[in-house]
Amino acid sequence: xxxxxxxxxxxxxxxxxxxxxxxxxxxxxxxxxxxxxxxxxxxxxxxxxxxxxxxxxxxxxxxxxxxxxxxxxxxxxxxxxxxxxxxxxxxxxxxxxxxxxxxxxxxxxxxxxxxxxxxxxxxxxxxxxxxxxxxxxxxxxxxxxxxxxxxxxxxxxxxxxxxxxxxxxxxxxxxxxxxxxxxxxxxxxxxxxxxxxxxxxxxxxxxxxxxxxxxxxxxxxxxxxxxxxxxxxxxxxxxxxxxxxxxxxxxxxxxxxxxxxxxxxxxxxxxxxxxxxxxx
Amino acid sequence: xxxxxxxxxxxxxxxxxxxxxxxxxxxxxxxxxxxxxxxxxxxxxxxxxxxxxxxxxxxxxxxxxxxxxxxxxxxxxxxxxxxxxxxxxxxxxxxxxxxxxxxxxxxxxxxxxxxxxxxxxxxxxxxxxxxxxxxxxxxxxxxxxxxxxxxxxxxxxxxxxxxxxxxxxxxxxxxxxxxxxxxxxxxxxxxxxxxxxxxxxxxxxxxxxxxxxxxxxxxxxxxxxxxxxxxxxxxxxxxxxxxxxxxxxxxxxxxxxxxxxxxxxxxxxxxxxxxxxxxx
Numbered sequence: 001x002x003x004x005x006x007x008x009x010x011x012x013x014x015x016x017x018x019x020x021x022x023x024x025x026x027x028x029x030x031x032x033x034x035x036x037x038x039x040x041x042x043x044x045x046x047x048x049x050x051x052x053x054x055x056x057x058x059x060x061x062x063x064x065x066x067x068x069x070x071x072x073x074x075x076x077x078x079x080x081x082x083x084x085x086x087x088x089x090x091x092x093x094x095x096x097x098x099x100x101x102x103x104x105x106x107x108x109x110x111x112x113x114x115x116x117x118x119x120x121x122x123x124x125x126x127x128x129x130x131x132x133x134x135x136x137x138x139x140x141x142x143x144x145x146x147x148x149x150x151x152x153x154x155x156x157x158x159x160x161x162x163x164x165x166x167x168x169x170x171x172x173x174x175x176x177x178x179x180x181x182x183x184x185x186x187x188x189x190x191x192x193x194x195x196x197x198x199x200x201x202x203x204x205x206x207x208x209x210x211x212x213x214x215x216x217x218x219x220x221x222x223x224x225x226x227x228x229x230x231x232x233x234x235x236x237x238x239x240x241x242x243x244x245x246x247x248x249x250x251x252x253x254x255x256x257x258x259x260x261x262x263x264x265x266x267x268x269x270x271x272x273x274x275x276x277x278x279x280x
Numbered sequence: 281x282x283x284x285x286x287x288x289x290x291x292x293x294x295x296x297x298x299x300x301x302x303x304x305x306x307x308x309x310x311x312x313x314x315x316x317x318x319x320x321x322x323x324x325x326x327x328x329x330x331x332x333x334x335x336x337x338x339x340x341x342x343x344x345x346x347x348x349x350x351x352x353x354x355x356x357x358x359x360x361x362x363x364x365x366x367x368x369x370x371x372x373x374x375x376x377x378x379x380x381x382x383x384x385x386x387x388x389x390x391x392x393x394x395x396x397x398x399x400x401x402x403x404x405x406x407x408x409x410x411x412x413x414x415x416x417x418x419x420x421x422x423x424x425x426x427x428x429x430x431x432x433x434x435x436x437x438x439x440x441x442x443x444x445x446x447x448x449x450x451x452x453x454x455x456x457x458x459x460x461x462x463x464x465x466x467x468x469x470x471x472x473x474x475x476x477x478x479x480x481x482x483x484x485x486x487x488x489x490x491x492x493x494x495x496x497x498x499x500x501x502x503x504x505x506x507x508x509x510x511x512x513x514x515x516x517x518x519x520x521x522x523x524x525x526x527x528x529x530x531x532x533x534x535x536x537x538x539x540x541x542x543x544x545x546x547x548x549x550x551x552x553x554x555x556x557x558x559x560x
Binding site for chain 2: 029126
């Protein structure tokens, strides 16, 4: 049997191979999908097949937002179970549910996402501490992205609280570093605050960052390219959701989606070799 | 149309009416259900119907742990959608998913749980701040229990961090008090640390507490009865899961479940009038 790479090694190898940092956010909001798909048997599934087909040449990962699947009942559940088989083998599937619960419950979530749904990685919430995260990171070839600094306004409510000399999200980030014995932990780091992104990167030069908040949420791709990568120039996924998957609404939506994707990836590739000087 | 009570008023009226604080935790772990049910068409659904039937005369609420439903695929989803109709009208359904995400995503979760699944309340994770909680508390007649202090060992990792002069969970509890404009917010307060339960009750004399950790997790019911209630003697749900729903494994399991339930409720009723002196 082929030895499985630790998740973070696999991620970084893919980034180097494709010269891309793009993670496409799959938030299949049925109110926003092209009208002609809405009357099909399973619009969620069909929409996602089209999105994957239009983007797959350029992406490192897909991040499926579980809320938008749960909301669609049986169709959503079916589409979620199909995702792993729709996505090409060299692309990662991240299930974004931000779960966090006591150990016996977290074990169930991990089993569902990794074993049943074939996810390669998940997002988790750290509030309940190590034993709520452990059942996920025990899968060494699977990735666990722990929320550190999120991209929403509410991130200011608790994540910046001072713990001694540092904000809570930095304290948590350092704990995740300690948990990262199998080289399969990462952090969710929002694109809203570039200064904080710089600090986290300085503290954790090798840990993968999953960075939401670009596109519809307004984060600056150029700055992220400059400051978000690890010291090998890899270790980063830039999640772009709505501004790719809802780039078109007509029957030609797949073409629009493909164009939007290429535009982002080209922008990343252009900056891949120039801007990285910033953090040296 | 009948005016809907704020959730917390409705909860407290039910507690007074039934002289019970019991919330039965529905964690339908298929490895632990009675063997004779495993070969039925939908064992999750059938098991839960039996549990509800055996316990309903004594409970204030059922708390369904979403991980155990997700894990069962279509059967789990079906059982979850059926729950609201299985449960009698004067009993509350709490969906325990501990969700927390950016506003557009939290809005989807709230819609799924409250509008589609007919839940009366949910649990949520506060780490992402107010806008991750707001879509839930905007349903004034529905309850939102925010994690403050949890019952697992990992609660020590972050929840006790000092924020100025108080631990993080107290700081969060006070924020939830500020969010509680519609009288529909509550807190999850684990049964592990009675001293902290006392402090929280002193700070927040009127807010409902959902208290997990009794039964399989070892919390002390007597102490909880003494220190967990609000100043009107209500405002508390004591969640007991595994030690009720898995009280029996044979064909007579429903009888065992019913006995275990009555034993807990009698214990509560006995203490209802005697022990409460402690907090006066």
